[in-house]
Amino acid sequence: MDLVPNLQVFEALGGALLGAGGRVLLRNGGFIQLDMELERRQAEPVEEGGSNKGGPRGTKKLSRKEHKMMNVIAKQMNVEISQRPSEWAVIWGPSLSTGTPKRDLKKMCDPPPVEIRQYENKMFSAMRFLDPAHAAIAKADLSGRDFAELQTMYVGFLGGEPPLESIEAASPFKVGLPEGLELIPEFISEEEEENILKTLVPEDLNGLGQSLKRRWVRHFGFDFDYDTNNVDTTKPSAYAEFPKCVSPVVERLVEKNIVRKKPEQITLNHYLPGQGIPPHVDTHSPFEEPILSLSLKGSVVMDFRDGIRHSAIILPRRSLLVMKGESRFLWTHGIANRTFDVLLDVDEGVTARPREPRLSLTFRLLKENKVCNCRFPFMCDSQKGKITSENASNLEDNLVHQVYEDIAQHFSSTRHTPWPKIKEFVQNLGQSDVLLDVGCGNGKYLQLRGSCCEVGTDMSTGLLSICRSTKNAEVLKSNCLMLPFKNNTFDAIICIAVLHHLSTKERRLQAVNEIFRTLRPGGQALIYVWAKNQEVDETKSVYAQKQDVKTTSNDLAADSKQDILKNYTFLPVHNRESDFPHNDMLVPWIKGSTDKSEVHHRFYHVFNQGELEDLILEIVPQPSIIDSYYDQGNWCARFQKTHV
Numbered sequence: 149m150d151l152v153p154n155l156q157v158f159e160a161l162g163g164a165l166l167g168a169g170g171r172v173l174l175r176n177g178g179f180i181q182l183d184m185e186l187e188r189r190q191a192e193p194v195e196e197g198g199s200n201k202g203g204p205r206g207t208k209k210l211s212r213k214e215h216k217m218m219n220v221i222a223k224q225m226n227v228e229i230s231q232r233p234s235e236w237a238v239i240w241g242p243s244l245s246t247g248t249p250k251r252d253l254k255k256m257c258d259p260p261p262v263e264i265r266q267y268e269n270k271m272f273s274a275m276r277f278l279d280p281a282h283a284a285i286a287k288a289d290l291s292g293r294d295f296a297e298l299q300t301m302y303v304g305f306l307g308g309e310p311p312l313e314s315i316e317a318a319s320p321f322k323v324g325l326p327e328g329l330e331l332i333p334e335f336i337s338e339e340e341e342e343n344i345l346k347t348l349v350p351e352d353l354n355g356l357g358q359s360l361k362r363r364w365v366r367h368f369g370f371d372f373d374y375d376t377n378n379v380d381t382t383k384p385s386a387y388a389e390f391p392k393c394v395s396p397v398v399e400r401l402v403e404k405n406i407v408r409k410k411p412e413q414i415t416l417n418h419y420l421p422g423q424g425i426p427p428h429v430d431t432h433s434p435f436e437e438p439i440l441s442l443s444l445k446g447s448v449v450m451d452f453r454d455g456i457r458h459s460a461i462i463l464p465r466r467s468l469l470v471m472k473g474e475s476r477f478l479w480t481h482g483i484a485n486r487t488f489d490v491l492l493d494v495d496e497g498v499t500a501r502p503r504e505p506r507l508s509l510t511f512r513l514l515k516e517n518k519v520c521n522c523r524f525p526f527m528c529d530s531q532k533g534k535i536t537s538e539n540a541s542n543l544e545d546n547l548v549h550q551v552y553e554d555i556a557q558h559f560s561s562t563r564h565t566p567w568p569k570i571k572e573f574v575q576n577l578g579q580s581d582v583l584l585d586v587g588c589g590n591g592k593y594l595q596l597r598g599s600c601c602e603v604g605t606d607m608s609t610g611l612l613s614i615c616r617s618t619k620n621a622e623v624l625k626s627n628c629l630m631l632p633f634k635n636n637t638f639d640a641i642i643c644i645a646v647l648h649h650l651s652t653k654e655r656r657l658q659a660v661n662e663i664f665r666t667l668r669p670g671g672q673a674l675i676y677v678w679a680k681n682q683e684v685d686e687t688k689s690v691y692a693q694k695q696d697v698k699t700t701s702n703d704l705a706a707d708s709k710q711d712i713l714k715n716y717t718f719l720p721v722h723n724r725e726s727d728f729p730h731n732d733m734l735v736p737w738i739k740g741s742t743d744k745s746e747v748h749h750r751f752y753h754v755f756n757q758g759e760l761e762d763l764i765l766e767i768v769p770q771p772s773i774i775d776s777y778y779d780q781g782n783w784c785a786r787f788q789k790t791h792v
């Protein structure tokens with residue numbers, strides 16, 4: 149019997165999704181711990197009758213652990229565990245969470261189960277055998293064995309029937325098709341596909357494409373700029389001509405009236421298993437509807453989301469996806485970074501299917517007037533409200549200052565540990581150096597040097613009183629745009645996680661100017677701001693790793709404490725599943741326990757790489773930046789005021 153099933157999937161898991169500590173990235177962006185006991189187990193001596201690899205473990209230990217696992221499963225399934233063999237058994241390990249197809253699970257048992265049920269985001273599968281004796285054999289064979297080196301399998305018997313598989317979990321259309329979406333199967337023939345794949349092989353396009361974090365892209369007609377999410381129509385792409393192999397496709401699009409004119413722009417995306425594209429809406433103003441995506445080489449599940457609605461749609465190879473109406477302008481579309489998809493198979497029911505490499509061609513039609521008049525103003529770059537110098541101060545009052553008043557206690561309770569590099573900066577100052585902390589919050593960077601002269605400023609009265617009561621710190625209420633200090637006062641200034649709450653560039657410059665003005669010549673300042681990019685070298689920041697509650701721009705007002713948000717529907721709400729798609733966003737703060745939690749939204753301007761340095765260099769004469777780096781989701785810069 150094959151005891152290491154589906155190695156391929158697991159290798160892929162290990163390569164792409166297995167994070168530190170044996171964590172597996174879930175489809176919803178969270179993590180599950182693959183085997184919390186792995187390290188402990190390996191350190192333990194092997195009991196009699198057990199081996200550390202492959203074979204069943206010491207029976208006593210096994211049964212204790214197994215008992216625990218079965219209790220967990222029983223609770224989740226709402227089915228009793230039976231001590232005696234029964235026709236239904238449950239196995240911990242191979243499951244939808246590990247991307248194990250049912251056929252692989254069948255192969256592990258001899259005799260095989262006649263039915264398998266799997267559940268989304270669950271680490272177990274239920275198996276029905278023809279005879280309870282077969283279930284007993286499966287338990288004897290599999291319980292306590294390693295599953296592809298990653299975890300131990302446990303098997304138990306069920307006292308009743310397990311829940312039915314939820315069709316919801318993997319239905320191609322969880323909530324039905326988004327309005328305006330159409331999928332045309334077999335839009336191109338196998339020969340046409342082969343012809344395109346022969347010409348557009350990513351490896352052959354040396355230097356012509358762009359390697360993005362999670363996929364490889366190349367543009368035809370006009371380049372697509374991922375910073376602005378727009379095309380520059382004044383500059384045709386270096387490869388303006390469409391390749392000949394796509395001509396039949398373009399002609400067919402017009403012939404079949406799918407488009408009213410020939411598309412002017414094509415984006416080629418190439419995805420390896422584990423890769424994807426973050427949820428997004430193609431910017432409205434540059435492109436008219438429809439937007440088209442042709443799938444080649446491999447199939448994939450594409451997720452459409454509209455606030456709380458989610459529709460997962462299988463895109464078979466050679467099919468054409470046509471996005472019009474709501475599906476074009478309102479719903480986001482994206483492909484999760486995973487090595488397998490969970491889907492509903494006619495024969496197998498809910499099951500996992502390993503991903504294959506996939507190539508897609510997105511066809512877009514340029515809009516002549518570059519103005520969109522769609523019905524979804526809050527999703528529309530043409531109709532969105534804007535942050536202006538007139539409303540910026542109000543916006544910060546409502547979406548920053550007021551929020552920190554409301555969450556002061558809870559916020560402070562989550563902010564204990566000083567970050568090492570900031571602590572180091574402060575502790576390297578001389579005993580007589582005077583330090584200013586602009587936006588000091590609960591004062592976690594104050595008094596790291598014993599009783600030195602330090603001043604903190606903040607806009608939150610709540611946080612300032614925490615500074616006073618817990619540290620007896622010298623703090624005062626003041627806006628970083630207008631520091632109440634004379635020129636050239638401080639030996640050092642820190643400004644941590646403050647500038648990203650300012651809503652226009654002018655105001656961010658003003659704050660840097662205030663830091664520069666109050667710093668003495670020769671003094672140094674350290675600034676931290678939140679980065680748009682929350683993942684560097686495949687490592688997510690602590691923020692990006694946490695699971696979030698469901699909040700989207702559309703149910704904004706619904707579960708938020710802030711009535712005022714109606715005035716700011718043009719600001720999208722970030723959800724942690726994806727990178728920040730925009731620089732200016734609302735970030736939810738969840739206050740309280742899960743069932744009685746309140747959601748507060750704070751305004752953030754997240755910084756692009758290099759943006760902080762550029763800001764500093766507009767104010768501070770060169771050479772001044774001594775150090776700049778990325779630290780846990782933040783861009784950081786240290787500069788010195790040169791002697792004048």
Ligand SMILES: O=C(O)CCC(=O)C(=O)O
Binds near residue numbers: 425442508510
């Ligand atoms: O790969 C796909 O089918 C989608 C690509 C896409 O959404 C895009 O390029 O904007």
Ligand SMILES: [Fe+2]
Binds near residue numbers: 428429430481
């Ligand atoms: Fe797109």
Ligand SMILES: [Zn+2]
Binds near residue numbers: 432522529
């Ligand atoms: Zn629009």
